[in-house]
Amino acid sequence: MNTLVALCAIGAEKILGNEIKYLGYKLCGNAPGRVSFLGDDDALYRANLCLRTSDRVYLLLAKYQADNFDALFDGVYNIQWQDFYKKDVKVTVDKVRTYKSKLNSEHSIQGMVQKAIYKKLGDKWHMTTLPESGDESDVRIYIDNNEVLVLLDLSGLPLHKRGYRTDGGIAPLRETTASAMLQMMMWRRKIPLHDPFCGSGTIAIEAALYAHNIAPGFGRRFALENLCIYNKERATKIRRKEAENIRTDVECRITGSDIDSAAVERAKLNAEHACVAAGRALQEIGSDVRIERPDFVQADFAELEAPYESGLILCNPPYGERIGDAEEAEKLYKKMGCLFKNFPAWEMGVITSHEKFQESIGKHAVMLKDLKAGNLETKFYMYSDKLGTKHQNSSKKPDDRKTTKR
Numbered sequence: 001m002n003t004l005v006a007l008c009a010i011g012a013e014k015i016l017g018n019e020i021k022y023l024g025y026k027l028c029g030n031a032p033g034r035v036s037f038l039g040d041d042d043a044l045y046r047a048n049l050c051l052r053t054s055d056r057v058y059l060l061l062a063k064y065q066a067d068n069f070d071a072l073f074d075g076v077y078n079i080q081w082q083d084f085y086k087k088d089v090k091v092t093v094d095k096v097r098t099y100k101s102k103l104n105s106e107h108s109i110q111g112m113v114q115k116a117i118y119k120k121l122g123d124k125w126h127m128t129t130l131p132e133s134g135d136e137s138d139v140r141i142y143i144d145n146n147e148v149l150v151l152l153d154l155s156g157l158p159l160h161k162r163g164y165r166t167d168g169g170i171a172p173l174r175e176t177t178a179s180a181m182l183q184m185m186m187w188r189r190k191i192p193l194h195d196p197f198c199g200s201g202t203i204a205i206e207a208a209l210y211a212h213n214i215a216p217g218f219g220r221r222f223a224l225e226n227l228c229i230y231n232k233e234r235a236t237k238i239r240r241k242e243a244e245n246i247r248t249d250v251e252c253r254i255t256g257s258d259i260d261s262a263a264v265e266r267a268k269l270n271a272e273h274a275c276v277a278a279g280r281a282l283q284e285i286g287s288d289v290r291i292e293r294p295d296f297v298q299a300d301f302a303e304l305e306a307p308y309e310s311g312l313i314l315c316n317p318p319y320g321e322r323i324g325d326a327e328e329a330e331k332l333y334k335k336m337g338c339l340f341k342n343f344p345a346w347e348m349g350v351i352t353s354h355e356k357f358q359e360s361i362g363k364h365a366v367m368l369k370d371l372k373a374g375n376l377e378t379k380f381y382m383y384s385d386k387l388g389t390k391h392q393n394s395s396k397k398p399d400d401r402k403t404t405k406r
């Protein structure tokens, strides 16, 4: 059994935990922005391929006490690094985080860990210098209260980089954040969804992936694939199994609009990429079914009318940080009050870092959650009557998948 650690946005730990449990793995701890779980060897690939709200997945290689550099070195040296790496690997200790620990110089820790890894590899392979001409591998170190965690990166590029968004425009939302928002709103595929500030289309595209049960990682590769522990045959089986789980029989009403016609074109193109990647996965199992694309149109949000009696509006309007200024954003939020009138029975979820959002839109959210999107301190405002009661005990399953083949 392996211990894995999945990272996520601070505020999304519970949602990520539910996703992990849904994949069948047992949670074994969490901390802000990370969830640990136990999984078999397949979990190494499956977690990367399937988790929607995780930014990275690590394999925990060692956990031990160290309050001095000798102990730190020994713990890292004792790991059988040669079992993971090829002889031309280039290892980087990409991040060190310390908290309430005697060892707290991140730079020195980084150097010592790097030294211990290379010493072990050199001793095992009887080499004084390694060529470092091959694949790069990242190692991360956490030291909390003198307890060291040595983590091996299995993801490579962060998992929000699904591969479908070739052009994100000025202020795209992270795909993982969009997915967390959908899950926090307890959105289900039968509910119409509209993003009136769609930009590059992230929210609608993530909704489409979720609705059709498409694993978000189909369009990319993972750092795991460069390691000796990677089992290509198993990975192919996992991909095929996930392709079989794609729901091609469901109809969804997922749409987006934006005032900027260039943004609309970007959204269409990105959605095309996402659906093509899913289509390729389907082809691997001999299916040529076409995945329905979300619809995007150019429109000012103030002119929209509800196309259905009920549904969900989910969006990240300009915050006044990367687009416009704070005052302009406030004016826009004031105007956004019309959405409550024009979409009367719809639920709404809005993410923004602007502190005067509620005051400006003129309505208090039923639920408010800190949900960090990138480097910004963003909050997620949820307007939905169902959340007050059900949301507190959000179901174990991230979606209503009674009819899936799993």
Ligand SMILES: C[S@@+](CC[C@H](N)C(=O)[O-])C[C@H]1O[C@@H](n2cnc3c(N)ncnc32)[C@H](O)[C@@H]1O
Residues within 6 Å of the ligand: 168, 169, 171, 172, 173, 174, 196, 197, 198, 199, 200, 201, 202, 203, 257, 258, 259, 260, 263, 299, 300, 301, 302, 315, 316, 317, 318, 319, 323
């Ligand atoms: C923060 S971006 C949305 C980013 C998007 N979620 C993504 O992932 O790419 C805000 C978007 O709101 C759009 N916008 C600004 N004013 C608008 C208006 N009055 N009506 C509709 N869209 C508007 C901008 O063109 C921009 O694309």
